[in-house]
Amino acid sequence: MGNNSSPYSSLPDMFVSRVAASGGREAYRYPVPDPSGGPETWQSLTWSQTRDRVRDIALGLHSLGVTSQARCAIASGTRIEWILADLAILCAGGASTTIYPTSTAPDCAYIVSDSGSMVAFAEDDEQVAKLREQRPQMPGLSKVVAFEGDAGGDDDWVMSLAELEKAGSQLAQEQPDLFDRLVSSVQPEHLATLIYTSGTTGRPKGVRLDHANWLYEAYALKDLNEELRGQGWDLIGEDDLQYLWLPLAHAFGKVMEVSQLHIGYTTAVDGRVDRIVDNLSVVRPTFMAAAPRIFEKVYNRVVMQAKEGGAAKYRIFRWAAGVADKVSRVKEEGREPAGMLAAQHRLAHKLVFAKLHDRFGEQLRFFVSGSAPLAPDIGRFFYGAGITILEGYGLTETSAGAFLTRPGDVRFGYVGLPLPGTEVRIAEDGEVMLRGPGVMRGYHNLSGATEAVLTEEGWFATGDIGELEHGRLRITDRKKELIKTSGGKYVAPQAIESRFKALCPYVANMIVHGDSRPYCVALVALDEEAITAWAKENGLGHLDYPALTKDPRVRSLVQEAVDALNRDLPRHETVKKFDVLPSELSVEEGEITPSLKMRRRAIESKYQQILDGMYGDSVHRL
Structure with missing residues (x-):
């Protein structure tokens, strides 16, 4: 692995080494609801406690037949159980397949089937229902393990995480050295993760990442730490506290999980996006990725x-x-x-x-x-x-x-x-x-x-x-997204769209369009929370979101920002016309990916009539 050679043979090897070094230190912190309806509290797991739970889940998987590089899927938002399941899959010798909780039932089935996953972890009843609906399309999926909720159905296809841990705990008592043997058998070249890219076009592709890939990421951050300390900077150390909300189905979230194993900092885990700002003042982290x-x-x-x-x-x-x-x-x-x-x-x-x-x-x-x-x-x-x-x-x-x-x-x-x-x-x-x-x-x-x-x-x-x-x-x-106007001028839409969002606080997305066209136009999707708040302050609180998108005063707000945007752009990049979309872009409608990237071609296709209208004699209104 070049300059970043690792003394570890795998992520499980790195994990058990971290436990040995930091056993009594806090590893994770996570929110727990109050059964009586009061405010939630944050509970902690030490590294040793984490190891015990990971061992039991890993041995439970072993008892289900998970062997070297066997795929196990995780369909869940970011939460402590996601991390425990992921580490357990790896320690059992398996490979994790990641599924966004926003994925449709057919997409879940495609990923499970294409990956060859034999076990799937599901966050709750909603995720279990999606898998159950598609069960005929996933003949190789032998067991579903639910983090919470009632399993549903009258068969034993679904079991709870607690049941899996109990089975693993019994196996640990019967074979005390089994966990260590499983960990030591994992090699750098073994498959660790299958992440399906939420592609902006076509079916998602499964990216094969092995233990050596992730060990590199952990060690590259360590090398960077040392490089920066030599310059008087301290990036991340053992005493840091990370706030982790990123989707762990995404490689960015996964890298933040992996680097913790090597450096040893504490992570507060909560994937609820609507809780981020409130949680920051409670958790008081030292760093966060977003x-x-x-x-x-x-x-x-x-x-x-x-x-x-x-x-x-x-x-x-x-x-x-x-x-x-x-x-x-x-x-x-x-x-x-x-x-x-x-x-x-x-x-x-x-x-x-x-x-x-x-x-x-x-x-x-x-x-x-x-x-x-x-x-x-x-x-x-x-x-x-x-x-x-x-x-x-x-x-x-x-x-x-x-x-x-x-x-x-x-x-x-x-x-x-x-x-x-x-x-x-x-x-x-x-x-x-x-x-x-x-x-x-x-x-x-x-x-x-x-x-x-x-x-x-x-x-x-x-x-x-x-x-x-x-x-x-x-x-x-x-x-693939560069625009070439009919006049032969190239336009990079991302830069224009990014600049616009800084100019207009009421906008969630802008889609610049103009390939093979005489000039650039744009579709604008408003941020529902922001525009609704503005409406209440400006005497328009009686209007719902679709009505606000048609209101001339809202259009004036957007026009002001478009005018400000155009002042700093070359003539061929300026946005000559725009229209406001009737709703925010959504994953469910196929307009954005689960990692919030725009599916530009899908959006342009859906709103083709409106785009065509902006090149006619008058702007086509929604």
Whole structure:
């Protein structure tokens, strides 16, 4: 594994080593509801307690016939049981197949069947019902293990997690050394994870990642830690506290799970997105990874609250946001604010930014943003407010982490330098090519697809267009999403869409369209929470969401932001017309993936009539 060679043979090996080193320390923290309906409490598991539960689940799986590299699926949101099940699957010698809880029943069946999963963990009655509905399409699935709920049905196809643990506990008493033997038999080249990419086109592809891939990720972060300590920075240490809400079905979430095993920090686990902001002030983490949509929502909420406070309060907020932008740009050049700017920054902190720090729990040292581009304006607002967002870049096919901004070298619009051991080059057509120990071994059951993106020399074609500057990578767009107007001009829609979301706090998504067309137009999806709050403040509280999308005052709000966007764009990139969609984009409608990436072609196809209307004599209204 090059410079990142690991003394461990597998993730289970790393896990039991962590238990040996940190047995009595807190490993995980998770919310537990009060049976009487009171406020929920947070409970902890030490590393030793985690090992005991993982051992029992692993031996329970062994008793069900799970052997080396046998696939076991997990259909669940992020919660402590997800992590315990995943570690247990690996310790039993198996490989985890991940399924988003938002996946449809047919998609669940496709992933279970294509992966060859023999056991599936299901979060609750809803997930069990999806699997039961598709049971004829999954003949190889011999058992479903439910985290909670009643199993349903009158057969023994479904069992509870408690029942599985009980069976494993009995086996542990009968064969005390069995768990250690299973762990020691797992090798670096053994399959560890099958992650199905929530592709923006076509069926999801199963990405085969082995133990060596994940060991690389853990060790690359360790090497990066050492590199940064030499520069006076401390990234992540054993005393840190992570708040983990990311979908563990996504490679980004998985990397945060794996790095903990090596470094030994504590993780607070709760995948409920609507609880993130409230939980931050309760958990008080030192770092958290998130998708840009979370930062956009927090930013939008701050803007809305400032507006609701009246004209004077909003003027103060706009002034403070301007100070934050100036401070960020100074710091991005490697300097610290001085003189009048430093004085303004102190006042802005007192009036505006201190409340943000309170909301995030005061111990927060940094966020990590990944899975989609972060709008530079939003990054600069937080950075100037004293909250650092480090941007990462990678794909499922590269075990997630490939690039990361260094704390002392923040440049918004860039995703930083490669992790130690990862190589990058830019192909002649601008495509980013990556090589290193994190790159997948191939797609599952799709040899032709593997050969299309992976060269014999080990270079992986990412599908992203990018540029290198002093080693730092800037992603400009997806190769397949570049627009070429009928006038022959190229447009990168992602950059425009990202900029727009920073200008309009009422918007969830913008889809720029214009391929083979004379000019660019856009479809705009509003953020229901933000626009509903605005409506109440502006005498439109009687209107429901679909009615608001048609209201001329709402259209004026969007028009103002489009005008501001166009002022800074070359003429061929400006958005000449737009229309507001009647609903937010959804996973259920196939408009966005479970990891919140837009399915651009599906959206354009669904709203083809509206797009065509924007190139006619008049704008077609919804």
